[in-house]
Amino acid sequence: MxxxxxxxxxxxxxxxxxxxxxxxxxxxxxxxxxxxxxxxxxxxxxxxxxxxxxxxxxxxxxxxxxxxxxxxxxxxxxxxxxxxxxxxxxxxxxxxxxxxxxxxxxxxxxxxxxxxxxxxxxxxxxxxxxxxxxxxxxxxRDDQQGAVAGAHILKAFKGKRVAIINDRTSYGEGIAAEVKKVINGGGVTEILNEGINTGEKDYSVLISRLKQAGTEVIYFGGLYTEAGLILRQAKDQGLNAVVIAGDGITSAEFGQIAGNAAEGTLMTFAPDPxxxxxxxxxxxxxxxxxxxxxxxxxxxxxxxxxxxxxxxxxxxxxxxxxxxxxxxxxxxxxxxxxxRFDNKGDRMDEDYTLYVWKKDSDGKLKYSMLK
The missing domain is CATH 3.40.50.2300 (Response regulator)
Structure with a gap:
């Protein structure tokens, strides 16, 4: 070959x-x-x-x-x-x-x-x-990274109350659906499954619902702007749930928007190119x-x-x-x-791993592979 x-x-x-x-x-x-x-x-x-x-x-x-x-x-x-x-x-x-x-x-x-x-x-x-x-x-593909995120939720957060949020886009809905499929198949039913609109600035109503439901883990399907705003406002309102998201938050902008609330956020992305x-x-x-x-x-x-x-x-x-x-x-x-591409045009060799957002020695928020 x-x-x-x-x-x-x-x-x-x-x-x-x-x-x-x-x-x-x-x-x-x-x-x-x-x-x-x-x-x-x-x-x-x-x-x-x-x-x-x-x-x-x-x-x-x-x-x-x-x-x-x-x-x-x-x-x-x-x-x-x-x-x-x-x-x-x-x-x-x-x-x-x-x-x-x-x-x-x-x-x-x-x-x-x-x-x-x-x-x-x-x-x-x-x-x-x-x-x-x-x-x-x-x-x-989202079915690949959704499987990684879902498996981690089942393993690392057994018995926790999980909510699923998506931004109603093809990407956000799609990856959230993949995660839901995996956790439901593993015997976990989410306590909330909500959609938000991109471009929103105030998520206080959503955060109140998450708090009332006793949410401990949030899977977010969407991009870094909305994710950053939700995390920052959740921290301000006393919601300390662990957040997991997909590659849509793989940007330094996420850390800048979320601020200190970004620390501990998990995400799926390919091994750092x-x-x-x-x-x-x-x-x-x-x-x-x-x-x-x-x-x-x-x-x-x-x-x-x-x-x-x-x-x-x-x-x-x-x-x-x-x-x-x-x-x-x-x-x-x-x-x-x-x-290498298959007949559909998908990669035959892509994989995903988990990252965590945390501060480096200089105090800057960055993502690194979860150990």
Whole structure:
């Protein structure tokens, strides 16, 4: 079995030397504004750095990558608008979106217009379960991380009163449902199962209900802004329940919003990609430029590496041909490690682990693997 990383581009370049190609247009879609803008910046920085590195090394099949950006603001309708604009602009490949509720409807537009989409952070299983030819993800799925969180609740909090909260998005509802499935299967019935609206600022009514129910453990399906506000207000109102969440709170912004209330919060995320042996030089370059490549930065970087590998393996710039090559199951060497895709476009090798938020020696809130 050959690795995409071992495939040279010399043959492909010679084959195409007499043919003139336009630049390779790659769209980067994500929340550059709105409640998840911090993650949008990570995705932008990751894709940008990868493009610079790849172009400096000769591009892809001798062609240079040009990135175009689309701000979906975490809104499904705006994500569809971005997708339509990318199609009109002649984009062939897309890195994005971040929110599952945006990626799912946008992927329909991309599929209809012959555009391959690789998301760095959309984890809802529906994204790859519809049989579309164009959907891939370099992250894992909610049924994977939900199983990890649910198993931990059953083991570590046996006999505790558990509440489940979600933010009514595709991501939040989906991952909360996966956790519910696991704990219910283990004989635990949640005492509350509530939905909140993204963008809310006052959660006093919700917190009062949690207190009245005697809540000891909260599973939260949603993103860092709402999670941070709920924790801070819960602490102020004397609710000291342990909170567990998914990868939606994997951002330094969570600690800044929640403040001291973030300490002890648990979350699921993949093994920290910054610690991968093959990522060290790339991480150093980000840090030298004053940017910490946390969370989805390196996932976006890897998404462009996947696109490059698929083009070089297929010796084609046609997205559907590239998609077929990516589904061959051959390993693709990326900054976050080797990736192999199944026929759905899911990774065959992703896993999740548990992290805990706590203060480091400098007093800064950070997440580290739970020991």
């Amino acid at each position: 050959k690795s995409f990383a071992s495939i040279g581009t010399a043959l492909a370049v010679s084959l195409l030397s007499s043919v003139s190609h336009a630049e390779i247009l790659v769209g980067v879609a994500g929340p550059l504004t709105g409640p998840s803008a911090a993650v949008g910046e990570e995705i932008k920085q990751g894709a940008e750095k990868a493009a610079v590195e790849i172009n400096a090394a000769g591009g892809i099949l001798g062609e240079q990558i040009t990135l175009v950006y689309g701000d979906d603001a975490s809104e499904p309708k705006q994500g569809v608008s971005v997708a339509n604009k990318f199609a009109a602009d002649g984009v062939s490949f897309v890195i994005g979106d971040y929110n599952s509720g945006v990626s799912i409807p946008a992927s329909e537009i991309y599929a209809e217009n012959g555009i391959l989409q690789i998301t760095p952070g959309s984890t809802n299983p529906t994204f790859t379960e519809r049989g579309l030819w164009n959907t891939f993800r370099v992250c894992g 910054r610690l991968k042996p093959g990522a060290q030089s790339t991480v150093a370059k980000f840090r030298a430029g004053g940017f910490e490549p946390e969370a989805y930065t390196l996932y976006a970087y890897a998404a462009l590496e996947v696109i490059k590998a698929g083009i070089e393996e297929s010796e084609s710039l046609e997205p559907q041909v590239v998609a077929d090559a990516l589904r061959s199951g051959n390993p693709i060497t990326t900054v976050i490690g080797d990736i």
